[in-house]
Amino acid sequence: MLMEPTAPAATRTDLCRITVRGKDGSEQSFDVGRNDMLLKAAVAQGIDYPHNCRVGVCGQCKTRLVGGRVSPMVDLALSPLTNEQIQAGFVLACQAKVRSDLVIDVKLGSGTQLPVRYVSAQVTRYRKLPGEVIDLRLALDEPVAFNAGQYCTIAESGSFTRRSYSYYDAPPADGSGAREVGFLVKRLPGGRFSEWLFAEDRSGVKFWVEGPFGVMGVDDLDRDGLCVAGGTGLAPILSIVGDRLRRSKTAKFTIVFGVRTAADVFANERLQALLAEGGDRVRLVTILSHEPAGSAWTGPRGMVTAALDEALGVDYAQTAAFICGNLGMVEAVERRLIGLGVQADRIHADKFVPSGTP
Structure with missing residues (x-):
């Protein structure tokens, strides 16, 4: 197995004590290396720390610094704070970046933290879909457990080019680890990984998979869900809805799926399978943002926010919302849903940011 370099063991002077204060006055402590990133070091120890994107965009890991010193690695003025x-x-x-012992205020322990695994895999499906999307499936050499809506990092064996993608599969119903996982990969012009992947059939190629990461709405199990997906943001939505159809006997789901044109509609096979499984518990609204005027398309047109209104038939005050897609789209949908009465703490968002984006 390819192993990552192991750092020398830290001495006590190289360590910083992180003390987490709970609302009830309780405390929990753990140590991280001085100059380590707080989240990365905590997750590596199995600390159930809230997070999703790990690149300073989603805001899920926001933490109040009560005492001590850190060095922010991004301009806070450009952050979601x-x-x-x-x-x-x-x-x-x-x-x-941790510079000293810290006292922090953050809600730990959603009960969903799973161990991050680093396993080898092989491509078992390489299928090009409309909209310059590839359905990529990997057979894992060891089973890996993940929660619905999570993601992992993948790379060709021997390559240092790694990219993060959400699983589109629902986790195995029996709670065992998955032996095979699938991803929807959009071609990005100039993107090192996606251009390489699209260049030729990669069936049989060896990969490395590291994960799972992120938390994408682990509560609200029996609450009806409004799922808004832009492009390949559909992947975690497929995972979440598929999982909750099995775990809840009552929750219903409305999926709003946005792409540019009718020719770009992909994953029809998986969407139809999900609709068949859910019956009257799942409905799909596909909306096109750049469909040519006068085409045969009779469905809704516009940005995904255009589909979010009273006519959609959703009880916005009671629904749980799951939003996945590019940063601008997700933020626009968040604003729209809050305006429609969705409670902010019931909005679960996964904001996709292309590698290399500042």
Whole structure:
């Protein structure tokens, strides 16, 4: 197995004590290396720390710094933190380099933290779909457990080019680890990984898989869900809806799926299978943003936010929302849903940011 370089064992002077204060006055402590990133070091120890993107975009890992010192690795003015949160001492754990012992305020323990695994795999399906998307399936040499809506990092064996993608599979119903996992990979012009992947059939190629990462709405099991997906943001939506159809006997789901044109609609096979499984518990609204005028398309047109109104028939005050797609789309949908009455703590978002984006 290809192993990552092992750092020398840290001495006590190289370590910083992280103390987490709970709302009830309880405390939990763990040690990380001085100059380590707070989130990465915590997750590596199995600490159930809230997070998703790990690149300073989603804001899931926001943490209030009560005492101690960190060095932010991004300009906080460009982060998802509000001015009020910054003034109150909040930082992003994924972008906070630990400089001293810390006292922090963050809600740990969603009960969903799974061990991060690093396993070898092989491509068992390489299938080009409409919209310049590839359905990529990997057979894992060892089973890996993950939660619905999570993601992992994949790379060709021997390559240092790694990219993160969400699983589109629902986790195995029996709770065992998955032996095979699938991803939807969009071709990005100039993208090192996606251009390589699209160049030729990669069936049989060896990969390495590291994960799972992220938390994508682990609560609200029996609450009806509104799922909004832009492009390959459909992948975690397929995982979440497929999982909840099995785990809840009552939850219903409305999926709003946005792509540019009718020719770009992909994953029909998986969508139809999900609709067949869910029956009257799942409905699909496909909306096209750049469909030529006068075409045969009779469905809704516009950005995905155009489909989010009272006519959609969703009880916005009671629904749980799951939003997946590019950063701008997700933020626009969040604003729209809050305006429609969705409670902010029931909005679960996965914001895709292309590698290399500042």
